[in-house]
Amino acid sequence: MENGSTILYLDRNENLYGPAPGCFGALRTVAIDDLSVYSRDFTRGVKSRLSERLSAELNIPEQQILLSEGSEDMLKQAVHCYIGPGEKMLCPAQSWWYYQKVASEVGGETITYSLKEDKDAYHYDVDELIALYEKESPRVVLIASPNNPTGNSFSDSDLKSLAEAVRESIVVLDEAYWGFADTSNEHIAELVRRYRNLLVLRTFSKYYALAGARIAFAAVGAGLSRLTKFASRYLGYNRISEILALAALDSAGYYENIGHAMREDRELYYEFFDRHPGFRCYRSSANFVLVKIPAEWKDPLKTFLEAKRIVIKFFSEPEFANCVRITLGTKEQNQRLLQALSEFLQSHRFNGASS
Ligand SMILES: Cc1ncc(COP(=O)(O)O)c(C=O)c1O
Numbered sequence: 592m593e594n595g596s597t598i599l600y601l602d603r604n605e606n607l608y609g610p611a612p613g614c615f616g617a618l619r620t621v622a623i624d625d626l627s628v629y630s631r632d633f634t635r636g637v638k639s640r641l642s643e644r645l646s647a648e649l650n651i652p653e654q655q656i657l658l659s660e661g662s663e664d665m666l667k668q669a670v671h672c673y674i675g676p677g678e679k680m681l682c683p684a685q686s687w688w689y690y691q692k693v694a695s696e697v698g699g700e701t702i703t704y705s706l707k708e709d710k711d712a713y714h715y716d717v718d719e720l721i722a723l724y725e726k727e728s729p730r731v732v733l734i735a736s737p738n739n740p741t742g743n744s745f746s747d748s749d750l751k752s753l754a755e756a757v758r759e760s761i762v763v764l765d766e767a768y769w770g771f772a773d774t775s776n777e778h779i780a781e782l783v784r785r786y787r788n789l790l791v792l793r794t795f796s797k798y799y800a801l802a803g804a805r806i807a808f809a810a811v812g813a814g815l816s817r818l819t820k821f822a823s824r825y826l827g828y829n830r831i832s833e834i835l836a837l838a839a840l841d842s843a844g845y846y847e848n849i850g851h852a853m854r855e856d857r858e859l860y861y862e863f864f865d866r867h868p869g870f871r872c873y874r875s876s877a878n879f880v881l882v883k884i885p886a887e888w889k890d891p892l893k894t895f896l897e898a899k900r901i902v903i904k905f906f907s908e909p910e911f912a913n914c915v916r917i918t919l920g921t922k923e924q925n926q927r928l929l930q931a932l933s934e935f936l937q938s939h940r941f942n943g944a945s946s
Contacts, residue, residue: 599927601918602904604739604768604879606800608849608921611842614801614835621831630827638824641833644840645808650780655811657822660829662767662794662807665822667693669790669809670731672821673761674699679729681720685713685910687739687765694731702727706741711861712874713741717749721756732757735765737772740904740916742875747778754786761815764791770798770846771853772876779810787814795832797878798846799839806832853878856925860917863929867936879918886913892935899931 601607630639637643637653646653659665666689674680676698682690684703694701704723706713715734724732732753736745745764754762764782779791794807806829811818839846860880864872871883884892892915893905904916919925 597900599901599920599924601920601924601928602902602916604797604877604916604918605802606797606849606878607918607924608800608852610800610835611839611845613838613842613845617834617838618831621834625830625834630830630833632827633825639828639833641806641828641836642808644837648840649776649810651783651810654819655783655813657809657811657819658824658828659807659809659822660805660832661796661802662765662792662809663689664805665792665807665809666690666763666765667696668822669761669763669818670694670699671697672818674730679727680731680733681723681727681729682733683715683735683738685738685741686735688908690733690735699730702729706738706743711871713738713743715743715745715749717745717752720753724753724757724760729760731761731763733763733765735767737768737875737877739768739877740879740881740906740911740914742768742873742877742879742881744772744876747782750782751785754782754789758788760788762786762789764789766791767794768797768877769793771850771878774798774847774850783810783812787812790815790818795836795839798850799836800846800849801832801835801839804832804835805829806836852922853919856919856922859925859929860919863932879916881911881914881916883914888939889913889915891939895935895938896931901928901931903928 632639638658642653642656642658645656657665659668670680670693674694674697677700679700679702680694681702681704684705691701704720707716734745737743750764783789783791789812791810795804796802857875857880861872864870864882869885873881889905896903906912906914
């Protein structure tokens with residue numbers, strides 16, 4: 592139950608509904624062999640039961656499914672595998688801060704491209720991105736869909752245009768926030784079959800609410816054999832995380848209900864902020880919304896929410912200086928924040944004010 596005394600963290604894009612009951616049930620079945628011995632799955636010519644299962648579900652050969660400790664880990668491996676000193680990676684300017692750091696870990700250079708902002712959404716401009724690719728000849732072009740923190744997606748048709756143009760480099764599609772708008776999977780098999788240089792990152796951290804288990808996977812085009820070798824782990828993966836991930840895949844109905852609740856609550860946030868002039872809530876396909884707020888209200892809002900023991904993300908980056916990002920919580924948690932926001936607006940007499 593939500594009450595005002597617990598700190599409510601809505602700042603890190605976790606899925607606060609928690610993992611499916613089936614995951615806790617699966618943990619209870621963990622046996623000594625799951626803990627004390629290495630996996631022997633490799634003797635059957637597969638990486639793990641999890642990669643086997645994902646291969647069957649996604650209709651992608653098992654060799655083209657890689658596992659990692661979160662998609663942060665797979666992104667790092669891909670960039671460290673392909674980018675050498677002085678080589679370039681393209682990524683969105685308005686995105687997860689880590690994209691702009693990872694190439695520098697191996698002496699690479701990051702070039703950013705801008706997303707376009709209109710009334711209530713951000714957009715990719717694929718033509719501009721292709722033009723930048725031709726000018727800069729980067730080793731890696733990164734797209735995030737949905738993008739963090741703007742929440743917008745990259746369409747399949749734009750992805751095809753980009754992948755057709757980017758034949759000499761690697762296209763990384765980060766789908767960490769997959770599932771909150773739609774759970775279709777059919778596109779992945781077709782894309783990795785068609786584009787040999789495509790890497791699609793997926794994680795169990797967000798939709799499946801298993802951030803603490805640090806388990807993710809990637810679907811890779813057949814041309815990325817260097818990464819496939821680089822990422823291979825002969826002694827296997829965290830067996831508890833595999834068990835949790837498999838149980839999550841068995842619990843589709845539980846997660847579909849969460850997706851449904853999140854879609855409803857995103858609308859609640861849109862309606863709330865659309866009613867208050869001076870605020871702009873960007874349309875999102877993820878489990879968070881980005882909201883532009885009047886600059887002078889940033890500090891008072893932060894102080895007010897701190898007193899209410901609610902934490903949302905306030906940005907320091909200039910691009911989002913007047914923005915906050917709200918992670919969608921459970922229905923009760925969202926109500927607690929919306930109630931606090933209403934009180935803030937009333938107590939500061941901002942209701943109906945325009946700026
Ligand atoms: C866009 C994006 N990609 C990837 C990640 C990493 O997720 P994980 O390493 O938990 O799979 C995050 C984490 O917040 C993220 O925002």
